[in-house]
Amino acid sequence: MSHTIFGKDAYNMNFAMLMILTVIEVGAVAASVQEIITSQMIIFVLVSIGIVKFLGIAFIFMHLRMEEDSNILTMTALFPVFFIGIMIAVIALTSPASPDSLPAWCRFW
Amino acid sequence: MSYDDDHEHHGSPWGPHDWSHGAPHNSWAPIIVSLGIGVFLFGFASTFAMNETMDNTIYSAGSLPIVLVGFAIILSGFLIWWRQDISFEGHYEPKSSGVPFKNIDIRKVGIWVFLMSEMMVFSTLFSTYIRYRIGTESCQAILDNHSTFSNGVPFTPGDACWIPASYFIAGSHSESWTISLGGFGLPDTLVPGAINTFALIISSFTVVMALQTAKREDLDADERSRKVRNYLAATLVLATLFLTLKMIEWFIGFNIGPFHAPSLMEDGYTIHNTAYPFAGSGHGEEHLTANLRLSASTFYVATGTHGAHVFGGMVALSYMTFKAHKGGYSPSNAVSIEYFGLYWHFVDLVWVLVFPAFYLY
């Protein structure tokens, strides 16, 4: 059970990492509100920190790494990704106004 | 796998249940819980009937007790379920017998399968959000474009445009950061959300600590169950804090000393607001009269669904805290905490995505 990262308990290390990253997130937002960093930068910071936190929780807290059943359970967790991908591509990223963007020769009106 | 092969044995459908015989026998819980859900939904649907009229007066308060009765029935069903479960101490823990999950607890497979469906739930909410976020022009862009949509149509008051919740929570909305938090430059309205983020991460941590403690053979039973109970109770408190802060952020607002933040309701970020005076930034007195019902609906339903999951976790946690108090979690069934933990970490994971997407961006 007691897995370690750099000789420390994995749960504690992961917890510390999550807390620090969240502080950085909030700080970055504060900086963007005061217009110290640009809005493009804040999106980049939030997305990259979000991914790291996501992986930290999934791998350490949800035991998707470092246990004997981790691999198959990771595969299970990844099973819906294909369907989520379809959903994002087809529902989220198609615009309601897309017929308006058709070229003129392809429209009735 | 220790199924009871004695065909004559029947456990009581009201509980408590003798788990030494194996899989659960008859139970009143399923039919009662189902009935409760039906009554709850019936009450909810007959209480509110605003449709698109947004007429707040069209609701029949007389049906409101039905909602509460529904809740009570659901709860009584759960009490029966828990009464049957409380004697479970891990002696009956069937293992998977075939590839690909060979020798993994069947319950663990089940919870992961359940999480697949939860992933689809939140993917759907995010799809709705992304579709509307992309498909609706932002009010700021329209204002910057001299009150004109990008296709050249002039903006008329009451037209829909997108105001993200972050405009009120973390953005340039003038009300929200008249006094900044400790000179840090953080809008006070962001404080509940920020604390919530930490609360959920800490609660994730306390759950794994409860699991780790319950698995420790070196502690004596009393000390172990006390520690497990404390960790679970801490999780419960943090979850309660989460929902309380959410209510403050949505409906109440706060005004403590130098810190002042109006609630989203006071700011006018409601699902019925068809005429919000949007001033944006950098345009002085110029403003749009915007219909922000769509952006508010998306925000409240997406974060509200997450809140409902937190609430569901709290219901389970209150039972688990009680069971831990009774000494129910020993190394032999510590995995029960892990299976709840998987759900709880998932809720935390979703917050990791919801927080930047809805609160910060």
Add this chain to the structure above:
Amino acid sequence: MQVNKKIIAIFSVLMVAMLLAPSLQARPTGISNVETGCSCHTGSPSSDVSAFMTLANGSELPDEYNAAQTYSLLVGFTGGPADAEVVERINTGGFNLVASKGTLASSDDSTQLMAGQLTHTESGNDQTSWAIEWTSPTSGTSSFTLTVNSVNGDNQATDADHWAQSTFTMSSMGGGAEPLEDANGLTVLFSAIILVMLLLFVAVVYVFYRTNPEGFSWSAFAPWIADWLTSTDHKKIGTLYFVAGLFYFVVGGVLALLMRTQLAVPGNDFLTKDEYNQFFTLHGTIMIFLAAMPMINGFANWIVPLQIGAKDLAFPRINAMAFWLNPVASVLVMSGIFSSNAADVGWTGYQPITSWVGTHPGATMWIAGQIMLVASSTLAGINFITTIASMRAPGMGWMQMPLFTWSILVSIMCLFISIPAFGIGLVEALLDRTVATAFFNVSAGGDPVLWSHLFWYFGHPEVYVVILPAFGIVSEVLATSARRAIFGYRSMVYALAGIGFVSFIVYGHHMLTSGMSPALRFVMMLTTMAVAVPTGIKIFNWLKTMHRGSLVYRTHTLWALGFLVTFTLGGISGMFFPAISMNTHLHETYFVVAHFHYVLVGGVVFGLFAAIYYWYPKMTGRMMDERLGVIHFLIAFISYNGIFWPMHKLGLWGMTRRHHTYFLQANEYSDVIGTLPPEAAGWNMFITINAFIFGLSSILMIINMIVSLIKGQKAPADPWGGWSFEWLTTSPPPTPSFDEIPTLIDVNVHEEKEPNWLMRMMVPDDQEEVSH
């Protein structure tokens, strides 16, 4: 004697309930607060005062009125103390008139309108008759309640003053019959529920009596019924699912017959368009969610654990929960139908109609009920996926699983992954309808196409969710009946899985006319056509299975063969729709109705009928009557094609779906848009007649099931010569289903070691040799 008293008590309760149920109807909306005469006089009703009501010219009040016409009437009285004061009438008379229908009006200053009732004014006090006006309603019978006061004029409220009350009625011209009054929906709903519950109770008592006619005792009834309500045994829950599904098949079928009656002749008014809208909405919802899926779940519950050699499902209590959500949800879905306020939006619930304020309030309940069904499907999904993935008997790898189990796995996977999208869509729609969020509200910037996306993201996999188990059933039945292993087992499995995956990327063909992204339309066209490939593989494998097998024509075999014919026809008509231009042309016509009924009735229902005849001996331990079964098949197969084949033609002629009636062209040269050629009337009548034959033929099956249950021949463990695990255990199986978890040993290995074992499995009971 104890028993008889209780039976009498129950039947008395039933009789009272039957009598009460109609009277639980709501009170008429008329007001009747004028019982004591004029408030300023006490007195008593007296026979010497008589009220009259005539036309203004003094002639008698007619029995019938013309609709929406204003009548001048004269009301008044004769007799009483007022008549005695002949000299100077002061403060001597008064009246109050209530009309149950139509509008009363005052014609001069002697009368006035107070809260809808007409009464005298102070100046009218001195008269004994008053001229009034009444505007008649459009229909119905109006009753007038006239209360008159005959007063002696002494300004004292004493017994010397008399009053009287009379009732006059007028009916609408030509319509003597009283039209049904509007009922309070909730009252009607609850009376219907009470009635259904009581009938259900009697049915359950009868079933209990039949289980053990000799040892029938009431003290054993409570534990017996409690056992059914609380059971977590997969076989009992399977039976519950099955019975609930069969019940709703009948309900949905009756709705369909009512709709067909309406459509039998052009311009019919058997149903109003409002009723028609509700009926086709509930027909669709009930048939898919409350009939087909519970039936499939019933068979899955019964057969899957037996086929994979598990003692029960992985989570028995969650399984019970998944079932019990169904009947409760069905009440919510159906609520409103009894007071004509049910959902009237089509089973697809397209937005923004569903969120529109004018939609019936029953639509809110309908959405709420479907949310419960989503929860039920999710719970069932967790259970089946976990069970099949992790509780297979030793030796049963993925590629040794029977095809029915495979089909259930793939279909439940499709359902499980896709249904959260529908669930969230429903939550959004429910909130739109209740607390007025704006997800699908166009004026607030909402996008109705989002609903179509969410619905069909679920809805198209859902179509495969109901058809794939039928594929599995047919594979089992054909292999057993042909007395050989299924041809191309692996390709069958890959085809199933392929259909499952592809189902997620084809759903756009339901939305080709909805204005979704044009690029997406093109993609969906191609992927939809690709579905034909795995389906074709399956069809050819079935044909090939029969080709080198030796077919035994049992009833279930006939249904499976019927399935092959009708499903292939349905599949071919389905190939018209992926083509965008053809789709645009055929959309919303009867061609679509013909297509999906060919696959849903000819596919799913035929498959389920095959399963009933195939597994009934295993489930009950009794054989069904083969002769009745064959008659059922012949009648149903012929009448089924009689219903749905002509619909193709009607669709091409332009008959629209979801319309409560249709009209014919005056002659072949007239070209009014929307009218149909004269032959359409004949074909519609033909379809309706066939629909009734098809509906009635199902009664044969139900009679067969009930009679066989009581006096059918005892079934052996393996009546058909099948060789999957469910035939190893007794009929019906014990609880838990296997005393000893069986071990599967590969057939090919076994053939060399123990040839007798294989032969025993392969040769059916009647000792016919397997001929190749």
